[in-house]
Amino acid sequence: MKSRAEVVIIGGGSTGTSIAYHLAKMGVEDVVLLEKGYLGSGSTFRCASGIRAQFTDEANIKLQKYNIERWKKLSEELEYDINFKQTGYLFLATSEEEVETFKNNIKLQNKFGVPTRLITPEEAKEIVPPLNTDFVLAGAWNPTDGKACPFKAVFAFAKKAREMGVEIYEYTPVTGIIVENGEIRGVKTEKGTIKTNIVVNAANAWAPIINEMAGLDRELIPIKPYKHQLVKTEPIEPGQIEPLVCPPAYNDSYVLQDGEDGGVLCGTGLEYGPTYDMNPTYEFLREVLKWATTIIPALKYVHVIRQWAGFYAKTPDKNPAIGKINYIDGFYIAAGFSGHGFMMAPGVGEGIAELIVKGRVTKVPLDLEWYDPHRFERGELRSAAFQIG
Amino acid sequence: MSKKDIIICRCNEVTLEEIEALIDQGVTDIEMIKRILRVGMGPCQGRTCMPMIISILARKTGRKPDEIKLPATRTPVRPVPVGILVGEIDEE
Numbered sequence: 001m002k003s004r005a006e007v008v009i010i011g012g013g014s015t016g017t018s019i020a021y022h023l024a025k026m027g028v029e030d031v032v033l034l035e036k037g038y039l040g041s042g043s044t045f046r047c048a049s050g051i052r053a054q055f056t057d058e059a060n061i062k063l064q065k066y067n068i069e070r071w072k073k074l075s076e077e078l079e080y081d082i083n084f085k086q087t088g089y090l091f092l093a094t095s096e097e098e099v100e101t102f103k104n105n106i107k108l109q110n111k112f113g114v115p116t117r118l119i120t121p122e123e124a125k126e127i128v129p130p131l132n133t134d135f136v137l138a139g140a141w142n143p144t145d146g147k148a149c150p151f152k153a154v155f156a157f158a159k160k161a162r163e164m165g166v167e168i169y170e171y172t173p174v175t176g177i178i179v180e181n182g183e184i185r186g187v188k189t190e191k192g193t194i195k196t197n198i199v200v201n202a203a204n205a206w207a208p209i210i211n212e213m214a215g216l217d218r219e220l221i222p223i224k225p226y227k228h229q230l231v232k233t234e235p236i237e238p239g240q241i242e243p244l245v246c247p248p249a250y251n252d253s254y255v256l257q258d259g260e261d262g263g264v265l266c267g268t269g270l271e272y273g274p275t276y277d278m279n280p281t282y283e284f285l286r287e288v289l290k291w292a293t294t295i296i297p298a299l300k301y302v303h304v305i306r307q308w309a310g311f312y313a314k315t316p317d318k319n320p321a322i323g324k325i326n327y328i329d330g331f332y333i334a335a336g337f338s339g340h341g342f343m344m345a346p347g348v349g350e351g352i353a354e355l356i357v358k359g360r361v362t363k364v365p366l367d368l369e370w371y372d373p374h375r376f377e378r379g380e381l382r383s384a385a386f387q388i389g
Numbered sequence: 390m391s392k393k394d395i396i397i398c399r400c401n402e403v404t405l406e407e408i409e410a411l412i413d414q415g416v417t418d419i420e421m422i423k424r425i426l427r428v429g430m431g432p433c434q435g436r437t438c439m440p441m442i443i444s445i446l447a448r449k450t451g452r453k454p455d456e457i458k459l460p461a462t463r464t465p466v467r468p469v470p471v472g473i474l475v476g477e478i479d480e481e
Contacts, residue, residue: 038420045424151424155416170418234432234468261401261427280464289475300477303468305432308461 001192002167005032007356008187008194010174010210011202013044014150014342015334017157017168018349019200021078024164026357031166032194033158034187036173036206040154043204044342046310048230048265048389050244050256051343052089052145053114056105056386059370060319060340061112063347066365068144070346080156082148085259088243089145090124092295093138098249102140105386109142116142130240130298135247147244147259150342157349177214177331184214184330198356200332205276205313207321207335214328221321221373223336225311226273228389229284231292232306233299235262245295252388253291255299264299266292267389271312280307312339317381321373322348322366323355332356333373339387397445398438400431408442412449419446423460432468435460 006028009016012035020033035041051071053064071084093099102118109116119141121133127141158168169191176188177199186195201210205225208218236257241264246254252269268288272281285307293300315321318338325331334352337344351366361368370382392406403426411422419442422428428442429435439459447454472478 038418040424041420151421155421155425233471261430285464285474289471293471293475293477300472300475301470303432303470304465304474305434305468306430306463307465308463 001169002032002194003192004030004195006030006196007032007198007200008196009033009200009202010187011035011042011204011206012039012158012168012170013042013202013204014040014154014157014345015204015337015348016202017154017161018345019202019334019352020161020166020168021157022349022353023356024161024166026353028357029165031161033161033166033168034172034174034189035168035170038170039158039168040151042206043310043313044150044154046230046308047150047342048254048256048267049147049150049259049342050089051084051147052142052244054089054091054105054109054116054140054142054145054386056108057383058108058112059367060385061109061114062365062367063344065112065114067344067347068146070350071146071148074153074346078156078160080152080159082152082156083259084146084148086144086146087259088127088141088143090127090243090245091140092124092136092245092247093140094135094247094249096137099138102138106140114142115144116140127243128241128245130296131245132295132297145244147256149260153342153345174210174213177210179214179328182328184328198330198332200334200352202334204335204337204341205311207313207333214331216325216327220377221333221336222376223313223315223321224274225276226271226314227275227277227309228267228271228312228339229280229288229307229309231266231285231288231304232258233264233266233302234305236264236302238262241296246388247295248388250291250294253288253295254389255292255295263305264292264302269389278309280309313341314338316376317383318385318387319382320344320371322352322371323368323373325373338385339389340385397441398426398428398431400433401427403428403438405445408445409449412446417446417450419443419457420460422446429460434463434466
């Protein structure tokens with residue numbers, strides 16, 4: 001193991017591997033990434049693979065519009081097919097009141113260049129043939145949203161980062177952060193100590209534990225792990241449920257066909273926590289399938305083949321904490337993504353790399369004030385980021 | 390028989406050639422092999438392929454098969470029709 005590094009990143013999910021790649025791309029030599037398990041094992045490899053710009057506030061819409069542009073070119077850039085597909089997100093309104101909310105959201109998204117539009121139930125059925133439109137009054141449809149393969153994306157970021165000199169140590173839990181006179185000095189792991197002046201906490205659900213190792217109170221940046229789950233069916237015919245389909249009023253439930261094998265991923269807003277327990281529950285299986293078959297009745301004829309759990313690393317306003325931690329020189333954080341880490345990873349990785357290298361973010365529309373990790377201690381919450389499942 | 394004709398994962402039609410090529414690229418963690426090639430993620434949940442993949446991996450990396458930890462088993466153990474779980478179908 002290396003004994004010294006310019007930057008040490010803690011966390012090998014989509015965020016951490018993206019930061020590593022972008023730092024190397026910007027010319028930083030000696031980047032080390034530490035992951036306690038295997039790459040992606042925390043939250044990325046458990047996510048539903050969706051990527052959207054349909055948020056309901058300026059900061060997240062702008063960041064995600066940029067991210068979609070990044071995702072479009074990522075396979076080419078990383079020289080590895082990460083299977084990004086613009087299959088859209090289709091939100092469904094079930095009441096007149098919700099139609100009005102959709103109209104306002106669409107107006108805001110359009111203002112920042114996201115081409116969402118209101119569609120009729122008939123149009124929705126053309127996009128998703130087996131959709132039950134009995135309960136649908138209208139849809140919010142953005143065809144530029146999409147999905148990518150989380151496994152391949154992390155693999156590709158890590159592969160490219162390694163080719164550019166980044167050292168990645170898997171199965172290497174961090175045991176301590178060395179801080180002297182308010183400055184980062186190093187990182188202790190189970191396999192040795194690495195001297196460094198810059199640490200990025202990209203541990204998402206585990207980020208408060210890392211902060212505590214640096215001597216900060218766990219509640220300073222109050223990220224809490226909530227167990228969310230997914231159920232996957234056997235593959236169905238391609239083209240049936242390609243977009244992510246979600247009627248938010250139906251307990252934030254959603255269905256979409258996995259871009260890799262065409263099985264249907266089903267999620268719903270039944271969460272447990274805060275907890276680090278990752279065992280799937282039968283209660284969830286029953287609940288999610290009740291909603292999934294309401295949205296797509298024909299699903300009752302297919303088989304469930306897998307169910308698993310992962311964490312939404314939630315902050316009080318469901319927006320991530322991204323930026324410098326002012327109490328310790330050289331300590332940065334990009335965590336607490338509240339279910340949106342994967343979709344945000346390319347731009348967040350680039351933004352953090354810019355911040356470290358240039359001291360500010362110029363290229364990425366990453367609103368550091370909005371995502372300020374110190375907002376919680378000031379009691380300054382943002383409007384909640386739009387979250388489903 | 391050519392390695393590209395030998396199917397190791399029947400659910401997702403993954404061949405011996407593909408598995409060996411990935412290991413040769415340096416991907417020797419069974420968790421990553423599983424996800425990149427989607428072996429063991431189909432309806433059989435790895436019951437057919439995982440023991441074979443472990444022996445391929447052991448042979449190619451010089452590890453003992455029992456040193457290679459099996460990936461997590463996911464519920465349900467066997468495929469179950471959605472209709473049964475939502476109570477709309479009594480039997481298959």
